[in-house]
Amino acid sequence: MYPKLIMTNGEGEAIPLERVPLASGERNEAWLRDFLLRHPETLPAAEIDTAYGNLIPVCRELPTDAGPIDAVFVNRAGALTIVECKLWRNPQARREVIGQILDYAKELARWRYEDMQRQVSRALRSPGNALFRLVAERHPDADEAAFVDAVGRNLRAGRFLLLVAGDGIREGTESIVQFMQEHSGMRFTFGLVEMAGYAMPDGRLLVQPRVLARTVAIERTIMRVVEPLAAAGQMEAVEEDDLTEEPPILQRRRDPALLEADRRFWLRFGQILRLDDPSQPPPRRRGFGWARYDLGLPEAWITAYRARSVDLLGTYIDFRGEAGARLLAALEPERAEIDALLRGAVPEGELEWGETPPDSRWVALRLRIPGPWTEADDARHLAWLAAAGNAFVNAFRPRLQRLVGTAPRA
Incomplete structure (x- = not known):
């Protein structure tokens, strides 16, 4: 059973909100991806690992040899977060998406900053150091050299926050964490985030993120x-x-x-x-x-x-x-x-x-x-x-x- 949310009106009357699936009507995985890029504050990155807080959206569909990454975020400190969106219903899809995001992490760990800059520029169709420009727009006093060095170090170390965000993923989280922890030598942090949808009385959609599972980074x-x-x-x-x-x-x-x-x-x-x-x-x-x-x-x-x-x-x-x-x-x-x-x-x-x-x-x-x-x-x-x-x-x-x-x- 999913937990119910309760709202009150002006008279103090309790109104239960019903859980609704995100995957309905025009809502699909692309919708969820774009929603997260427009509203990065809905991703509980800092709750999973404080080093990845204050997300800045970078791009959608970042091209890599392992396939396009759904959504990429960074913060002022050069910490990278990659997100795979999945509105799934079958258990097999869970293992597939975990394998996919691991492949992305392995691919990024082979990159230098120059590779990251080039692919972000391709995705945004914006020449030059587009990644740093996104950070500088939020933090005008950010130092470009320090930021480039920090991102480069994280790429070399394979140090990322990997998030799988979706709906209908409450079952089987223990086996997913076990699967992740079998990858000895990993240096990333992983989080499984459920995006729960609730119908508001006026027809709007309330989206509530919940951290279902996470692993801690292991660094040799x-x-x-x-x-x-x-x-x-x-x-x-x-x-x-x-x-x-x-x-x-x-x-x-x-x-x-x-x-x-x-x-x-x-x-x-x-x-x-x-x-x-x-x-x-x-x-x-x-x-x-x-x-x-x-x-x-x-x-x-x-x-x-x-x-x-x-x-x-x-x-x-x-x-x-x-x-x-x-x-x-x-x-x-x-x-x-x-x-x-x-x-x-x-x-x-x-x-x-x-x-x-x-x-x-x-x-x-x-x-x-x-x-x-x-x-x-x-x-x-x-x-x-x-x-x-x-x-x-x-x-x-x-x-x-x-x-x-x-x-x-x-």
């Missing part, structure tokens, strides 16, 4: 301390496929007991962390020894980490590229106020503003605690990282929102 990412960055308390991500030799530190991190201890540590971190800013999404563990706070910008983010090899805890905000450099320069007049806020909240540790050529500028707070660390040290580490994370969000997020003119994200 390892953290390696890089000497030029270690002094600043920073780290860089290294993809497994890019490693030509395995340093001893990576061999140790394959120890199941050590991996499980790290997983438990960051799980506890998420449980104890209390952020003063209710609109800041919680940090996500992104690899061994680190978690990242998404600020909704491609050129700036906050990272918390524990580096056993150098006896170091740290939290830092990283500003990348020319756009990041401009943001940090704009914050320079407030440096004393920012330092006072950070120091007042976290008096223990070293605070430094610096840069790592060619394109990284940062503000780092780090604490050196001689090892070897045991589980008994975890409580101190968790308390320090939680205080530092909250302080960095308070110090930088509202200032960055003011600079780029963005509203807080729920």
Whole structure:
């Protein structure tokens, strides 16, 4: 049974709304596709993964070698969402559409930004960097180079939000999720969204989106301390496929007991962390020894980490590229106020503003605690990282929102 929706009239009378199929009359999959492109806010992308919120419609029928993608969206941070629309009635169609959207993801993962720009321009019949122009129309201060880099990184990593949107798909969702999770090594996030239709008393159609199923992104990412960055308390991500030799530190991190201890540590971190800013999404563990706070910008983010090899805890905000450099320069007049806020909240540790050529500028707070660390040290580490994370969000997020003119994200 489908849930009923109730509306009230001016006299407070309850009027039940009847569920109606979307696939009726002139409504078909093309209708649903165009509806979503006209009203991207109806797609619950941020509910599935906050990194994909604030969708900007790109195009319909994006041409690929795996077939045309129904609808493509992007956001200011360069996160790509692809949508396959299906008003289905038979279970077999469910597996077919899942296989189809997986084929799209595999094809896009072979592209560079130049390929994406070319195909979007073809679909829109608009020359030049049409993809970025769509973003710049919504965000005039967006930096083209930073956006291009962000989209390129996501393409190379195969990092997308894949959405199947349709009607009549309430049954069999568990098997669909299981089917998706069998694809080991996937780096995308998947969501199954039902678009439920209800008939209004005046003849209009009410469309209500519901997230029926979702998977979490799985990324094969390892953290390696890089000497030029270690002094600043920073780290860089290294993809497994890019490693030509395995340093001893990576061999140790394959120890199941050590991996499980790290997983438990960051799980506890998420449980104890209390952020003063209710609109800041919680940090996500992104690899061994680190978690990242998404600020909704491609050129700036906050990272918390524990580096056993150098006896170091740290939290830092990283500003990348020319756009990041401009943001940090704009914050320079407030440096004393920012330092006072950070120091007042976290008096223990070293605070430094610096840069790592060619394109990284940062503000780092780090604490050196001689090892070897045991589980008994975890409580101190968790308390320090939680205080530092909250302080960095308070110090930088509202200032960055003011600079780029963005509203807080729920």
